Amino acid sequence: EVQLVESGGGLVKPGGSLRLSCAASGFTFSSYNMNWVRQAPGKGLEWVSSISTSRSYIYYADSLKGRITISRDNAKNSLYLQMSSLRAEDTAVYYCARATPDYFDFWGQGTLVTVSS
Amino acid sequence: DIQMTQSPSSLSASVGDRVTITCRASQGITNSLAWYQQKPGKAPNLLLYAASRLESGVPSRFSGSGSGTDYTLTISSLQPEDFATYYCQQYYSNPLTFGGGTKVEIK
Numbered sequence A: 001e002v003q004l005v006e007s008g009g010g011l012v013k014p015g016g017s018l019r020l021s022c023a024a025s026g027f028t029f030s031s032y033n034m035n036w037v038r039q040a041p042g043k044g045l046e047w048v049s050s051i052s053t054s055r056s057y058i059y060y061a062d063s064l065k066g067r068i069t070i071s072r073d074n075a076k077n078s079l080y081l082q083m084s085s086l087r088a089e090d091t092a093v094y095y096c097a098r099a100t101p102d103y104f105d106f107w108g109q110g111t112l113v114t115v116s117s
Numbered sequence B: 001d002i003q004m005t006q007s008p009s010s011l012s013a014s015v016g017d018r019v020t021i022t023c024r025a026s027q028g029i030t031n032s033l034a035w036y037q038q039k040p041g042k043a044p045n046l047l048l049y050a051a052s053r054l055e056s057g058v059p060s061r062f063s064g065s066g067s068g069t070d071y072t073l074t075i076s077s078l079q080p081e082d083f084a085t086y087y088c089q090q091y092y093s094n095p096l097t098f099g100g101g102t103k104v105e106i107k
Helices: none
Strands: A003-007 A010-012 A018-025 A033-039 A045-051 A058-060 A068-073 A078-083 A092-099 A104-107 A111-115 B004-007 B010-013 B019-025 B033-038 B045-049 B062-067 B070-075 B085-090 B102-106
Touching: A003 A092, A018 A033, A018 A092, A018 A111, A033 A078, A033 A104, A045 A068, A045 A078, A045 A092, A045 B085, A058 A068, A104 B045, B004 B085, B010 B019, B019 B033, B019 B085, B019 B102, B033 B062, B045 B062, B070 B085
Parallel strands: A010 A111, B010 B102
Antiparallel strands: A003 A018, A018 A078, A033 A045, A033 A092, A045 A058, A068 A078, A092 A104, A092 A111, B004 B019, B019 B070, B033 B045, B033 B085, B062 B070, B085 B102
């Protein structure tokens, strides 16, 4: 059974940093592109970042470019999102999603990031 | 960036109704379109990809069609478990973009 489990969310002050993690199981992690997608409270879905299987291709949403870094460790079946200079508008549930190759066939349950003083 | 415009943003329907949701891309996306269903407090769930291909395990009352810039999701006979929010997503080019969502409510 495919499972994606996010962690690392929480309350952070404006300007702060956070590292999100996504633990994958039930499939060959190294064979899939992986993504982060976020959803602000009561709002729609927003793609955040993508990373290809061997890290050769990495893409970021303009709204977050320069403030986030996506990475993966295929040996640990894990995906990461390092976020810095966080703003109130970054408050959202952040989902880890498997891509096949660029639509999302499995999603984690999400981790809530709240940016507030 | 490719903008995805969904309509309507919400609709009320009854069990058994036929429901159609439209998604329009700001440029042609050659069927590189997926549809998702999301229920409150849950992660989205993939329904269709390549505009019309049904994901494994998704009921056949869901169907998709379209070409070029205009695409539709149809639910042939709405069931109680179908009341949810639906999103389209283009994967023709980066950045990947979603439509604004269509909330399907009970009439």
